[in-house]
Amino acid sequence: MVPKKRIPEMSKGQSDPEHIISEVERAFGQSADLQVHRFQAGAGELSCVLLYLKSFIDVERLSQSVLVSLLSLPTPPVSMAKLAEAIPCVGTKELSSLPEFCQAVAWGEAVLLVSGFQSGLSIPLQKYEKRVVTESENEKIIRGPRDSFVESLWSNIGLLRTRLKNPDLRLEVLTLGARTSAEAGLVYLESLANPLIVDEVRSRIQRVNVDRLLATDNLTEFITDAPWSPFPLGLRTERPDRLASALLDGRVGILLDGNPVVLVVPVVFWDFFKSPDDYIENQYVATSVRLLRLGTFFVTLFLSGFYVATTTIHLEMIPQPLALIIAGARTRTPFPTALEMIAMEIVIEILREGVIRMPGVLGQTISIVGALVIGESAVTAGLIEPIILVVVAFNALAAFVAPVYHAAVSVRILRFPIILLSASLGFFGLMLGALFYLMHLVSLRSIGVPYLAPVGPLSVKEMGDLFIRLPLWQQNSRPSYLRPQDATTQAPGQKPAPDTERGTQAEKAPAPDKAVAEKNHSPAPNKET
């Protein structure tokens, strides 16, 4: 439970600037960067005080815009509103309570207090170092836009708006974290996103009452549908194009100031196998790559277990020449296959973690040391079967074919129970583990949307952008499991053809669904549950 703020409310008679200054100073604990600047303005008739954090404010603008304007006032203003008009800064706001004064200073605004006035003025002059927009490190694509989100909420909104030049784009800013006071932005397209989903996301965010929210991932844990699930129920992205595409599907984005990662909800399991590349490459390339990703997901999850099951329990399934090679390799190692497999998987995990934390040059060295020295030496020393090394290395590569990093990491952890079950109960154990995972997956929901949709519940109509990627001119509808207000994405007859044929196409194609248009403002519940 977050402790209540210690800042007392301001009562009448306590609006004296000196009292406010002392309260703000007390709230900030005499912080070294808290500045109190006293000066006379309005031809010397106004006693003014500026309160600000010098670490967080553009001092140059403060001097040139605010101080100069105030000092050049010919006569004292009659009200705080009139005074605000004299300051050439947009976004000034009148404040009247002590918590508001403290919060404004903490947010990097300059607070102007004038003797004789009941209220103060906050002037937004924040200035902090921002990273320039660079290419995303974690979501690389071959072609397409290179920019990625940065740590500033407003820069990120700007990046989004450059892609969605639409007044329909809604941004709601909520303040989260009692001690961090982070601004969270809720973005969605009002004419597309289902209001029930937006309301649900908003209410879940508003319910969060914690003292720290430093990363988007922290927020994810508080608003997820299944907090104990190892599967990610929100898509974290650094790419503005990905967020824009998600919003155009009718999803909701959550941005957190100070974070370059945006959370997209609701998502389905299959979203983690899609990459922005899929819509840039042609349908054949995109489909084959997507199938490859799905295949590697199963490889990552089951290959180690399958190898352990076949070589320890179901040896009869292996062709004789291969069985002889495996048996030959087995004779040189003292440990059971399952133990070797788990040990090598752990080594790979250590290497992965080590390489991430190591400085750039060292990281490369360590990966070479890991791969060559540990692997090769372990085989030479007769500690590990060479085939296990091949399986583990292949597995490690396969795990990162998934275009979303955090999904890949989750899957890597889930291999270990499968290896143990396969080692003890063979294929039966492997199937048992797979069925447990399947049952868990089908029970999940992301903001109420079935996580395995459109496969479970099955909706064949939605399959055009799932395992395969149909040509874009055939993808006429948004995912129905998101229950968007407008289900159609494009006019009929988009297939490139001579004008005469296009006319016929448009006639043949079903007219933009009237039912859909009617349904726009009354989203029907999913037929399938």
Next chain:
Amino acid sequence: MNIERISSRQLTWLIISVNLSASMILGPSVIIFYAKQSAWLSSLLAALLAAAGALLNLHLIRCFPGQTVAQFSQKLLGPWFGKPIGFYYSLVSFYMVGVCLRMISQLVKMTLMPETPLWPFILGLTLLVVYSAWLGLEAIARANDLILPVSLVGLVFMLLLAAPEGRPYWGLPVWQLNLPGIVMGTFTPLACFGEVFLILLIAPALNKPTELRTAAVKGILTAGLILAAITQFVLFMMGSFRASAYFVPVMRIAEELNILDIFERFEPLVLAGWLTINSVKMSLLTYAGARSLTETLNRQNYRPVALAALLVLPLLAFLPRNLAENLSIYVETVAFKILIPIAFLILPGIMLIIAKVKKHA
């Protein structure tokens, strides 16, 4: 109480899975033993009779819309007679899961891991079905949306691989009206299809109650057609004498499969497919049993009962001393001749007559 909803298509698919889970393994051998080349007629007749039985159940359900048998039996017969009926349906559901657990575990142990004790298989499966039942009907139906098509595709793939070795003339004469044999061959698949009694327990979950009858009958007839196809294929592959000599002829066919002489011995994969489709049935029966008991006891949350099944199911599974006893006494005699006919035909028939007399329709 948490209201769960499934679509009529999901119900159809669930019924197909429930019907095929036991019949596709136990059925072909017995059907061919009695009906010989008319095995396909036996399968279809069994499906038709099961559909007729299901219509009886559906008629009863229509008299009490939105209620399960555990609820309307109390309303119809009063708590003294109604509650035992609710208990009976829970018992039959749990019993069927117990014998199924034992059969799968024993088959897996026999075929793949003869030196491993039985209890890890039973324990693993019990945990799986209780977990699935805990997650609820929607989750089971969604899992089945994935499991059933994948299993059927796997089955078709296996049949295609085996087809070149088949001798279609073993199926001749196709139209041999060996009536006593056909009727005898109908018994086992009909008993397997009788597990459809669980519509009495899950019918209120259908999101469009008007489609209940179509969904259920479609499911039973489709399962009958698939069973007929499997049986006929087994006949083509093995002939009537060999097919009836094996307990699980499909497994025997799988043993002979290979792809390019590299991949061979597909029995583990066949067993895996069978296990997955059975897991749906067992989960559904556990869910239905737990729900029925909860409603009989006038409780709201079925999950504590589902948890209690963690103890009950292994106990039931360990009752038979061996597979032979399990099949001859616990499955064939107790389940197929007593429990299922009572649950599927006799009790619904009696309740329907009483409902008609009391004008509940």
